[in-house]
Amino acid sequence: RRTGIPEGILAEGKTPAETAALAAAALETTGHALVTRVEPADATAVRRVLASEAPDASVVWDERGRTVVVHGSGYEPPSLAASVGVVTAGTSDAQPAREAVTVAREMGAGIRLVEDVGVASIDRLLDGLPAIRAPDVLVVAAGREGALPTVVGGLVDAPVVGLPVPTGYGHGGAGEAALSGMLQSCTPLTVVNVGAGFTAGAQAGLVARAVAGARDDGTD
Amino acid sequence: RRTGIPEGILAEGKTPAETAALAAAALETTGHALVTRVEPADATAVRRVLASEAPDASVVWDERGRTVVVHGSGYEPPSLAASVGVVTAGTSDAQPAREAVTVAREMGAGIRLVEDVGVASIDRLLDGLPAIRAPDVLVVAAGREGALPTVVGGLVDAPVVGLPVPTGYGHGGAGEAALSGMLQSCTPLTVVNVGAGFTAGAQAGLVARAVAGARDDGTD
Amino acid sequence: RRTGIPEGILAEGKTPAETAALAAAALETTGHALVTRVEPADATAVRRVLASEAPDASVVWDERGRTVVVHGSGYEPPSLAASVGVVTAGTSDAQPAREAVTVAREMGAGIRLVEDVGVASIDRLLDGLPAIRAPDVLVVAAGREGALPTVVGGLVDAPVVGLPVPTGYGHGGAGEAALSGMLQSCTPLTVVNVGAGFTAGAQAGLVARAVAGARDDGTD
Amino acid sequence: RRTGIPEGILAEGKTPAETAALAAAALETTGHALVTRVEPADATAVRRVLASEAPDASVVWDERGRTVVVHGSGYEPPSLAASVGVVTAGTSDAQPAREAVTVAREMGAGIRLVEDVGVASIDRLLDGLPAIRAPDVLVVAAGREGALPTVVGGLVDAPVVGLPVPTGYGHGGAGEAALSGMLQSCTPLTVVNVGAGFTAGAQAGLVARAVAGARDDGTD
Amino acid sequence: RRTGIPEGILAEGKTPAETAALAAAALETTGHALVTRVEPADATAVRRVLASEAPDASVVWDERGRTVVVHGSGYEPPSLAASVGVVTAGTSDAQPAREAVTVAREMGAGIRLVEDVGVASIDRLLDGLPAIRAPDVLVVAAGREGALPTVVGGLVDAPVVGLPVPTGYGHGGAGEAALSGMLQSCTPLTVVNVGAGFTAGAQAGLVARAVAGARDDGTD
Amino acid sequence: RRTGIPEGILAEGKTPAETAALAAAALETTGHALVTRVEPADATAVRRVLASEAPDASVVWDERGRTVVVHGSGYEPPSLAASVGVVTAGTSDAQPAREAVTVAREMGAGIRLVEDVGVASIDRLLDGLPAIRAPDVLVVAAGREGALPTVVGGLVDAPVVGLPVPTGYGHGGAGEAALSGMLQSCTPLTVVNVGAGFTAGAQAGLVARAVAGARDDGTD
Amino acid sequence: RRTGIPEGILAEGKTPAETAALAAAALETTGHALVTRVEPADATAVRRVLASEAPDASVVWDERGRTVVVHGSGYEPPSLAASVGVVTAGTSDAQPAREAVTVAREMGAGIRLVEDVGVASIDRLLDGLPAIRAPDVLVVAAGREGALPTVVGGLVDAPVVGLPVPTGYGHGGAGEAALSGMLQSCTPLTVVNVGAGFTAGAQAGLVARAVAGARDDGTD
Amino acid sequence: RRTGIPEGILAEGKTPAETAALAAAALETTGHALVTRVEPADATAVRRVLASEAPDASVVWDERGRTVVVHGSGYEPPSLAASVGVVTAGTSDAQPAREAVTVAREMGAGIRLVEDVGVASIDRLLDGLPAIRAPDVLVVAAGREGALPTVVGGLVDAPVVGLPVPTGYGHGGAGEAALSGMLQSCTPLTVVNVGAGFTAGAQAGLVARAVAGARDDGTD
Numbered sequence A, B, C, D, E, F, G, H: 001r002r003t004g005i006p007e008g009i010l011a012e013g014k015t016p017a018e019t020a021a022l023a024a025a026a027l028e029t030t031g032h033a034l035v036t037r038v039e040p041a042d043a044t045a046v047r048r049v050l051a052s053e054a055p056d057a058s059v060v061w062d063e064r065g066r067t068v069v070v071h072g073s074g075y076e077p078p079s080l081a082a083s084v085g086v087v088t089a090g091t092s093d094a095q096p097a098r099e100a101v102t103v104a105r106e107m108g109a110g111i112r113l114v115e116d117v118g119v120a121s122i123d124r125l126l127d128g129l130p131a132i133r134a135p136d137v138l139v140v141a142a143g144r145e146g147a148l149p150t151v152v153g154g155l156v157d158a159p160v161v162g163l164p165v166p167t168g169y170g171h172g173g174a175g176e177a178a179l180s181g182m183l184q185s186c187t188p189l190t191v192v193n194v195g196a197g198f199t200a201g202a203q204a205g206l207v208a209r210a211v212a213g214a215r216d217d218g219t220d
C-alpha cells in the first residue's frame, strides 16, 4: 500500500488456518505480515502453521496486544527518525494500546509506552510528564469515562489521538462514554473508534513518517 | 415538605403571572418561595408582581443562576453548621451551578463556590485544592466531556455529586457525553440528570443537614 | 487511598488466579482486600488460593452480593458512628444491593438492610417505614421501572442514592428504564450507573463518614 | 367509523381555517366533531369560523385539554352505563389527561377525574383511593419518571392504561423515561405513546363500551 | 393478589430447583401456580420436582408458550362469562401469544386463538374476520414491522392490546420496530413491552373480568 | 448527469435569491431546472426572480410537493414508455409523495397517483387495487407506523420503494418508526430515508427508464 | 406467491430437522425450495434429510451464501431476459451478497458478480466499471462505512439497491454506520436492512422481471 | 496556551457585546484573537465594537467560515514551513472547512483548499489529486454519508483528519451518519466531532508544527 500503512490481517472471525494462510500470502508478496485481534487460544495454531510454511521467518506473538508480526528472512523493516508515544489510563487499556504500538513500530517509529497514569490519581500522571512530553505524536488510550486524553492534551504540544477502550458497564458502557467524551473534549483531540488500536497506531505512524521525512530532508 | 428540601417553582413553561402567583401562594403558606429557570426577560415581570402582592417580602433575583428567592418579612431562614462546595469547570457551567448554590443556601448550608478550574488546565485546579477540600460535600459541574468530577473525586474525602451541564455539540452534545462520563467515572461519584442544579443542590443540602445535625447532637 | 474508599478488585474478566494474586497483594500492602463481581463458579478457587497464600487471614464469601472480603490477621477495620440503609424492591435487586452493603460496611458504617418493599405493594413499603427512616443515608435499589427511590425519597429526610438494577426486558431493559426514571425522579435523588453497587456503597459510606466525623467532633 | 371511536381532527400543523373546515365537514357528515391539539392562540379563530358556518351547533373549547367539541343541533351523544377514571400525577399532566377525558366522554362514558396524586406524596394518593377504585377502567397520566400507573396498578382491580407525559429534561426527557418505565412496570399495564391522550381515552372508551354493553345485555 | 392477576413466577434466571420451590410455595398458599419463560431443557426437571412435592396437583407444561401451570387438587379455577381473543401474524409469534393465552385462561376468560393472519397476505386475515370479531377484547401479537394490530384495530369494535414480538434483525430488530410502530399506530391501540405476553394476557384478562362482572350483575 | 437523474436544487437553507440563481444557472446549462423543498413563503420570490431572468421559460410551482420546475423555451422533456405509481396512506404524506412524482415525471415517466388508502381502512385500499397494480414500479409513502408499503407489497408484482414520512410524535416519531418498520417489512421492500421523496422518485424513475428502454429495444 | 418472489425458509432459530421438513413441504407444493441463513454445521443434516425425503430432487448448498436450493425433478426454473449485478466491497460482504445472488437467480435473472472493489482502492473499482455498467439493476453490498453504493451510483445508469453488511465494531458497528450512510447517500439509492440479502435480491429480481417482461412484450 | 493552539472565542450563545469584549481582552493579553461561529447578523456589531475599542488592530471577517480574526498592530503571526490541506465534498461543507482553515492559518501553516470533490463524481476527485497529495496533513470535510475521507485516505500518504458536517435529514441526519462512517472507515482515519472545524484545524496545525519543527531542526 503506497500510504506506508501495513495491510493488517484481522484474525477476528477467521479460523487459525485461514489467518495463517493470509499471513503467509502477505509474507510472500510484501516480505512481512501483521495480524491483529488473535485470540490467545488461536495464537499457537497460527504460529505453528507459519513456522512450517515459512521456516526462515521470524514470528513474534504479543499476547497483551493480541498481534502476530512476521518478518521474512530478507525483510528490512523501515526505521524513522521520529517517535510515537502511547499512554494508557489503566491495565484494561493494554490490548488496544499495544495493538497501536505494534502498528506504529512496524511503520518504523520509535515507541515510548507510558502506562497506568489515569486521571483518578493526578500525581502519577504528573510524574509521567517528561516521558509524555518527549514523543512527536501521542496515542492516549482510556476506557470508562475516557478523560485521560483531555488532560494530557492540556499538558503537551504534540498532536494527540484519543483511543477509546471498550470497558465500562451500564449506560455508556462498551466504550461509548469514552468515545463521546473524547469527541466533546475541551482540549482539541482527534479520535478513532472504540478499540481501534490499529487505526490510532497507523495515523500516529503517518505523523511520525511526515516528521521523520522532514528531518531527513533537512539533513540530506 | 418534611424532607427539608424547599418546594421549587419551575418557571419554565409558565407565564410570569402564573409563576408569580405560585410564588405568592408559597410565600403565604410557608413564608418563603424559590423559583428556578426564570428567563431574564421574565424576571422583571415576576418581581414586579411579587413586589405589589407581597410588598414586605425580600425578593432576590440571581441572573446567572436564573433563580428568584422570596423571603416573607417574618421568615427565619434555616442555618446549618455545615457547608456545600460548588465547583465548576468553566463559565458555561454557571447557571446550573448557581441554581445548586441557591437551593443549598436556602436549606441553610454554608456555600463555597470555586469556579473555572476545568481539567484542560490542571494547574489551576491544583491551585484551588485547599478551597475544594474544605466543604463537607461537593457539587461538581462540568459540560462537554464532563471530566472534572472524576479528577476532583480523586483529590478529596468528601462525597461528590456530579452535575452534567448541557453544553457541547454534535455527538454526545446537550450534556449526554458529560452524563455518561460521570456515570462511568473511575472514581466513585453520584450523579444527577443533565442541568439538574436543583436536584444536586437539594441532595448536597441533605448531606449538609445530616452532618450539621450530627454536629449539633454532639455539642448539645 | 486517602478518600477512605477501599480499592475494589473487579473479578469480572480476570481468571481466579489473577484475582487472588491481586487480592493477596492488596492484603500485603493495606492489610485487607475487597473483591467484587466474583462468579460463584470462581469463588472456591479464589478462596483456596487466598487460604494457601494468606493462611492467617479471614476470607468471607458473600454469594448473593458476589463479593470476597479478606482481613489480614492484624487488620483493624474502621468503625463509624453512622449508618447506611440499603433498601430493595425485589429479590432480583439483591446482588448490587449487597455489593453496596459490603463496601459501606468495609468503610465502617453500620448497615440496615430492608428488602422486597417494591412499589407494586405499597402496604409492605409503609410497614417498613420505621426501618427506612432510621439510617443517616440510604441506597435504594430497583430494577424494571425503578420507581422505589422516588417513593422512598418522598418519605424520608436522609439523602437518597438511587441504584438502578439491570433487570427487565424489551425496550428500556437492562436497567436503562430504571436509570432514566431515577434521573427524572420528581423527588430529588442522586444516582449511580446501572448495577454500580460499589459506587453507591462507596458514596453512601463517604456520607456516613462525614456524619460520623461530625458526631465525633461534637463528642470530643 | 364502526369502532365507536370518534374521528379526531388533529389541529397541529394546520391553519385555523383548515381545521375549522375539516370540523365543519365532520359535523355535516356525522353530526359532531372533535378537534385536538388546538393552540390557545388558534382557538378563537376556529370557534369564530365554526360559529359562522354552523350557527346552530354547540362549540365547546377546553383550554386545558386543548380540544374543541362540536355537537350539531340534532346530535344525540351516546351514553354508556360505565365509567372511565383519569388520574394524574401533577399539573403538567393536565393537557393529555383532559384530551383523554374528552374522547372518552364523547364515546359516552361517565368520567371520574382524580388529579395531582403523584408518588412523591404517597399520602395524597392513598386519600384518593376510593375515587380511584370506583371506575370500570383507568387512564393514569404521569411525566418525568412516570411511576404513578405502577403504584395505582397495585391498588386497583380495573384495567389500567398508562399515559406517559412529555415532561422532564436531560436524559430520558420528553417523556421517554416515563414511557420506558411504564413498559417495564412491575405491575402489569398497557401503555400508549408519549402524550397520546386521544389513544388512551379511545381505548378506555372501548373498554367502557364493552362493559356497558354487557350491563345492557344483562338488563334487557 | 386482589387484582385478580395471578402472581407469575418468572423462570428466567432461576435454576429448575428454585423455580419449582417457588411454584410449590405458591401452590400451598394460593392453591395454584403459574410459571413463565421455562426453557424446554428445564421443564422436565421442574415438573419432576413438582410431581414429587405435590403428587396430587395437576401440572401442565405448554411447550410453545413455555409455561407451566399447576392446580392443587382442591383448586377451583375462576370462570368468566367473557372471552379474550389472541391473534398472531406468524409462527414466530407463538411463544408470547400463548403466554398471554395461559394468563388470561388462568384468570377465567374464554380463549379464542387465531394464528398466522399476518398483513403480507391480507386475504387470509379477511377470512379470519368472524373469529377476530367475536371476543370481548383482543391481544394481537406481531414481530418485524408489527403492522397487524393496526390493521385489526380498523376492523373490530373491541379494545386491542398490541403485543410486539422480538423477531427481526438489523435496524429496529429485537422487536423495537414493532413496538414503535404499535405506539405510532394510526388506529388507536394500547401496547405492552416487547415479548410481554404475561402483561398483555393479564390486562386482557382484567377487561374480560370487568365485562363478565357486568354480565353477571345484569343477570343477577 | 449521465444517470438520467436530474440535478435537484435543494432550497432548504438557501435564500430565495440564491435558489433562483442556482436554478437560472441550471436552466442555462441543461435547459431545465428542478428545485425541491421550497417554503411557500419563498416560492413567490423564487418565481419572480426566475420570471425576470428567464422570461421565456415555463415555471411551475407545486405547493403541495414544494417543488419548482423550470423548462427553458427550447427544452424537450424526456418521455418514457413506462409508468411510476405513487401511493399514499393519508394527507400528511402528500409533500414527499408529490416531490417523488415531480422527479419521476421530469425523468419522463408516466405517473399514477393513488392517495389516502392507509391500512386503517383496508376496504379503501382494496378498492384502489386496480390502480395500484397498473404501474411498472411503485413508491409507497406512509408516516406514523408506516405499514402501507408492507400491505401493498403483498398485493402487487411490481418493485416497491417504501418512502417513510416524518409524521408522528413521541417514541418513534419524526418518521423513525415508519423507517424501521419498512426496513423490517415481512414483504420484501427497498426503502429510502425519511422524507426522501427526491430519492424515491429518482430510483423509481431509473426503473421506469430501464423498463422503457427494454420496451423500445423490443419494438425497434 | 403471486409476486414472483420465492417463499424463503429462514433456517435461523430452527433445528435442521424443522428446516428440512419445511423445505420438503415447499418442494411438494411448489416444486422447489429456497433455504437461507443455514449454519455450515447444520447444512449436512439438512441435506441428508432432504436427500432421503426427496431422492429425485437436486439439492445445492452454497457455503459462502449459506443457502440451500432445492429443485424437484420436474421443476422448470424461470429464465428472464434481464440481469442483476451484485457488487461487493470486500470479502466480508460475501454472505449477504451471495444470498442476494441466489434469490435473484431463482427468480430467473442472469447474474453478474463483481467482488472486492471497495472504495479504499479506487483503481480496482474503476477497472471493474465495464462489468458494473452491464447489468439492468445492481445490488451493492458494503460493510463498515458502507460508501461503495454511493460511488457506484455516480458511475452507472441502472437502479442501485444498497445492501449494508453487519461488519465493523465500536460506534456504528454491526452495520448501523453502513445503513445510515446509504440512507444519507448523496447519489440517490434505495436501501434494505442490514444483512438483508434476501430482500435486496428479491427487489432486484422484480426489477429484472419488469425489464424482461418489457423485452418480451416488444419481441412478441 | 503553551500548545500553540490559539484560544478560540465561541460566539455561539453570546451577545455581540460579550463576544467583542472577550476578543478585546484576548487582543490585549496575547496580541491577537480568534472568534468562531459568529452569526452574519452579529458580525457587523462585533466588528464595530472592536473597531472602536482597538482602532489599530486589523479585523478580518470570513463570512463563509463565520470567523473573525483580530491582529493587534504589533502582532507577528507565526509562520511554519509546512502546509495543511483542507478538502470538501460540496458547498454545504464550507463553514466548518473554512473554520479549520482559519485556525490552521493562525497557527502559521500554509493552506491548500480543494473544494467540491465529493465521491458522487469520482472524476472531479481524481482531477484534484495533485493538489490533494501536496500538503503535509489533510482535513477532509463531508456531510450526509461522509465517504470522502475514506476515499481520499486510500489515495494519499499524509495523515487524514475526517471532519463530519451536520448536513443530511432523517435517520443519521445532523452529521451522525458521517461521523459513524468516518469512525468505521476502511482506510485508517482520525476523526473529530460533527462540525468541529476548530478542533480539526488545531490538530492539523499541530502536525504541521511538528513537521515544520523537524524541517527547521534539519536546516539549522
Ligand SMILES: Nc1ncnc2c1ncn2[C@@H]1O[C@H](COP(=O)(O)O)[C@@H](O)[C@H]1O
Pocket: A006, A007, A008, A009, A010, A036, A037, A099, A196, A197, A198, A199, G090, G091, G092, H186
Ligand atoms: N485491528 C484492526 N482494526 C481496524 N482495521 C484493521 C485491523 N486489522 C486490520 N485492519 C484493516 O481492516 C481491513 C481488512 O478488511 P477485510 O477485507 O474485511 O479483511 C484492512 O484494510 C486492514 O488493514
Ligand SMILES: Nc1ncnc2c1ncn2[C@@H]1O[C@H](COP(=O)(O)O)[C@@H](O)[C@H]1O
Pocket: B006, B007, B008, B009, B010, B036, B037, B196, B197, B198, B199, C186, C187, D090, D091, D092
Ligand atoms: N430546576 C428544577 N429542576 C428539577 N426539579 C425542580 C426544579 N425546580 C423545581 N423542581 C421540582 O419540580 C417539581 C415541580 O413539579 P410540577 O408539579 O411539574 O411543577 C417540584 O417537586 C419541585 O420541587
Ligand SMILES: Nc1ncnc2c1ncn2[C@@H]1O[C@H](COP(=O)(O)O)[C@@H](O)[C@H]1O
Pocket: C090, C091, C092, D186, E006, E007, E008, E009, E010, E036, E037, E196, E197, E198, E199
Ligand atoms: N413473563 C413475565 N413477564 C412479565 N412479568 C412477569 C412474567 N412472569 C412473571 N412476571 C411478574 O414479574 C414479577 C416477578 O418479579 P420478581 O420478584 O423479580 O420475581 C411478578 O410480579 C410476576 O407477576
Ligand SMILES: Nc1ncnc2c1ncn2[C@@H]1O[C@H](COP(=O)(O)O)[C@@H](O)[C@H]1O
Pocket: F006, F007, F008, F009, F010, F036, F037, F196, F197, F198, F199, G186, H090, H091, H092
Ligand atoms: N429533496 C432532496 N432530497 C435529497 N436530495 C436532494 C434533494 N434535492 C436535491 N437533492 C440532491 O442533493 C444534492 C445537492 O447537494 P448540495 O451540493 O448540498 O446542494 C444533489 O445531488 C441533488 O441532486
Ligand SMILES: [Mg+2]
Pocket: A152, A153, A154, A155, A156, A157, A158, A160, A187, H003
Ligand atoms: Mg495539547
Ligand SMILES: [Mg+2]
Pocket: A186, B089, B118, B119, B142, B143, B144, B145, B146, B147, B148
Ligand atoms: Mg470539562
Ligand SMILES: [Mg+2]
Pocket: B152, B153, B154, B155, B156, B157, B158, B160, B187, C003
Ligand atoms: Mg473522592
Ligand SMILES: [Mg+2]
Pocket: B003, C152, C153, C154, C155, C156, C157, C158, C160, C187
Ligand atoms: Mg426525601
Ligand SMILES: [Mg+2]
Pocket: D152, D153, D154, D155, D156, D157, D158, D160, D187, E003
Ligand atoms: Mg391492578
Ligand SMILES: [Mg+2]
Pocket: D003, E152, E153, E154, E155, E156, E157, E158, E160, E187
Ligand atoms: Mg378498532
Ligand SMILES: [Mg+2]
Pocket: F003, G152, G153, G154, G155, G156, G157, G158, G187
Ligand atoms: Mg447512478
Ligand SMILES: [Mg+2]
Pocket: A003, H152, H153, H154, H155, H156, H157, H158, H160, H187
Ligand atoms: Mg492514506
